[in-house]
Amino acid sequence: MPIAFHPDSEPDTDVVPSSAPGAEAAESTIPGSRTRDPLTERILARGDASVSSVTYDSSTDGDQLDLADRHALRRVAGLRTDIEDVTEVEYRQLRLERVVLAGLYTSGDVAEAENSLRELAALAETAGSEVLEGVMQRRAHPDPATFLGRGKAAELAEVVTEVGADTVIADGELAPSQRRALEDIVKVKVVDRTALILDIFAQHAKSREGKAQVELAQLEYLLPRLRGWGDSMSRQAGGRVAAGGAGMGSRGPGETKIELDRRRIRDRMSKLRREIKAMAPGREAQRADRHRNLVPSVAIAGYTNAGKSSLLNRLTGAGVLVENALFATLDPTVRRTRTPDGREYTYADTVGFVRHLPTQLIEAFRSTLEEVGDADLLLHVVDASHPDPEGQIRAVRTVLGEIEGFDVPEIVVLNKADIAAPETLARIRSQVGLSAVVSARTGAGIEKLRDLIAEHLPRPAVEVDLVVPYSRGDLISRAHDTGEVLGEEHLAEGTHLHARVDEALAAELRGAA
Template identity: 45%
Template sequence: MAKKVPEPTVPPRERAFLVGVELRNEPSLLPLEDSLEELALLAQTAGLEVVGQTTQKLDAPHPDTYIGSGKIEEIKILVEETLAQVVLFDNELSPRHLRELEERLGPHVRILDRTALILDIFAQHAHTREGILQVELAQYEYRLPRLTRAWTHLARQAGGGGGRTGSMGGVGLRGPGETQLEVDRREIRKRIATLKAELEKVRAHRMRYRAQRQRSQIPVVALVGYTNAGKSTLLNRLANAEVYVADQLFATLDPTTRRVELPGGHLALFTDTVGFIQKLPTQLVAAFRATLEEIAEADLLLHVVDITHPNAFEQAQAVHATLKEIQADHIPVITLLNKIDRLPDPKAAEEAIAYFSGSVLAISALKGMGINEMLTLVNQELFETYQPVKVRIPYQEGNLISLFHDQGQVKRIEHTRGGVLIDGNLPGRLLARFQPFLYTDDKLSQKEETT
């Protein structure tokens, strides 16, 4: 009888204890309990097992340890009881906070904050060269002032396809009187400079691609929304894109673009973008500049909202805040209340529409409900809806002047010393392209009098 081969054992997940702090003078987008629930989902996505949590309300963070000394003693007891190996804070900790907390809680416990956790998740989910470079840059910029055990944990955990996220590698001999910490910092700064140079090449390539795309006059529709709202499912429904879909946070990270035919035979490029989240690390926003520019340069945004989530409206606010941060809040938006197939009463979605401004539509990306109406609305916004604008275009931007004449409706045109002043109407898909040249002053200054 053949001997049964034992199945490979799965290593146990690390046990994490969560800490949430509500600062009375710094109102949060989500209530403390809901924010901790989201942190628990992030921890699970990162492969951690949540074994407990505690909260504290403060007027301001403690300068040394963020939380009070009594709460630290309570956490030490709870960590021993739950056998936790990681203490995970829902707030971003300063390097000083990390050092003091590690000393107070002991060497057997690692301290991580929400930012470190999100960076870790992004590292696991980045697969393209660009995504790997972006995440690696964000991680190194976060680690530079925090060369502690939390940093070595992230270095060990970081993944997503290679690169140098997993180790320092190639550290040379120390000079006279130079500490290992100084060597590490110097090596990290060198790596950051290299990564930024590589990403500038990526950004330049994207700019050339966008210029080529603009010449083809095919509009771009960017799918934006809170993480796990259903953007990838929607793109799959529209274009059979086979984008990876999972019921978890940040299931997809690298952008995917597909061509979609609209009613009337028009074509548009639909781009699935990284999901947003409250307290999105600033390092990620900076590192993902090239990718986020795809959103800022889009002709139309489809804001996908998970209408079944208890904090749907707050999540939508977080998305709007991020769009403003990346200077994409001027682009026309259609809000899609997704997952109505999961509602006990689909009419509840109709009631929810009243809470959102602008063009709003209830859909189910999974079941295909409302998709035809959505495509009709997209077609109207891109090709049939004209907006009144007044722009002053420099003479060297002759391509934009021609584009206004070809695609827009010119009411009045004046040649001034500062450029061509055009008053007229433009289709919604072109508004973003003319945004830098919007002219709000109704009267020309004496320096700009008509020639």
């Protein structure tokens, strides 16, 4: 994917010099393609479907049977399309889309643009595409007509024809008119970053609620982008057909096809909103049960592919799905565990965040945001091996800022320390507050993290020192589960308990004593 810096209207001030690392130009393996520039080679050198350079697995991840199911129907490269016994349905399921990336940046430097385009390539590969080439342009602002400038759009059309691509992915959100104009120039399908993320969500959603939220986001994105083709979607003629219609025989009641499609989409969106609203009490009941029993909660949040699920597996042995791909986890997962001193609390694994989160997906993130907002402690997981960890931290905190009244204590967990540079770890720790350095793959630093979590979880406020009859062993059990037992002695008349508990349990204990 040659990411060539050739602005059509502005001087090229950010060409990567030939002396830069990896600047040796290499001939593409694609017949008829041009020599790739160093930036392209660096991005294509990443051989997996993730921003991470290492496929991250751990002995604590379990059998990962869900991952095998997810990969079972993944599109395959090199499938011949001229085989007679391949049906149209099979062809559509298995065909690997061949894409060209189109990037544009208006501020920052080449390194930031490279990270953004590398992430776009990872998103495309996670969605099941083969990234072939790409172009990038620096402009003061996107072209209002075609996103890229006219000259760059023409160059993009040449690249698409040259490599035989069938899709162009733009690194940004395109207005409906920009997408249509760009499609008219390149003559293939054009999708933007928002549509790409929605596609990944549609592939990975498993729960009924998750599927409904993603479908609603897709329909909200699609509605203003419906496009009519010729007379098949034109308006009904009326009156004397002043616009040059067919006159008699062309008039009549009814909807045009595009009007019918819009109405059906609005009806479906209304139904999905009702379904999602009906599912909300279930989540609220689960959280209310945890609050009623005063079980503290720890939310695990962070950038996509930072290692949140791997960390949850390492901390609890949950065995949740782990994949070296973006947005592998969509549905929140809650697991119970205990502190070293015996207090019970929960972990909630949440969906990852990303830069420029599409506005249509805010509703799809609602359950995750609720879990984070109701937590007693936040583990903000950061991929310390990423080229721009500070940018990931800013992106996550921007999304968390969307939560009204958000005020949850935060521990920044620098994950993947086994492959991160020591100077990077030191730099980030100097910029954030409370932090821990761990490796979910090797287990390094996990025990220190557990101790840090236990130290900062809220402790019961009421201290009791009394004798509880043996007939109320249930209260002793609750004191062990939700409180902090400082001392326990079995006497003839009952159990002598010295503990810190919540106010409700303290009242019950005093009543039973």
